[in-house]
Amino acid sequence: MSHSLFTGPALHSPHNAPLISDRREVMEGDMKNVMAERLMLAVEDAVKKGCEEMRTRAALAAQALCCADADHDDHDEEEPTVH
Structure with missing residues (x-):
């Protein structure tokens, strides 16, 4: 093994790194x-982001269903019509 005068084993020694x-x-x-x-x-x-998008779509779908139910309820109070 080669030694440096100041540091012991030489820096290029395979045992050093x-x-x-x-x-x-x-x-x-x-x-x-x-x-x-x-x-x-x-x-x-x-x-x-996907979860946020799904929540937004679910909220919009729920809102649309509520609006459809409200419209349907109003329609039920009217006199029956032939469709």
């Missing part, structure tokens, strides 16, 4: 984690 391929795997792993996190955030956002 992970191999380049190990570093690449760590960087790729970090990138995968970042991409997975971004994907999860995008999915959560899409689901949230």
Whole structure:
């Protein structure tokens, strides 16, 4: 093993740092984690927007049904007509 006068093992010693391929795997792993996190955030956002859209549509449908019932109730009070 080669030694530096000031730091002990030389900086280029294979015992001092992970191999380049190990570093690449760590960087790729970090990138995968970042991409997975971004994907999860995008999915959560899409689901949230979808839920809001469904609530809005359900509210509009309920309102339309209430209006239709009210119109139908008014129609029932009138004298019967031939349709």
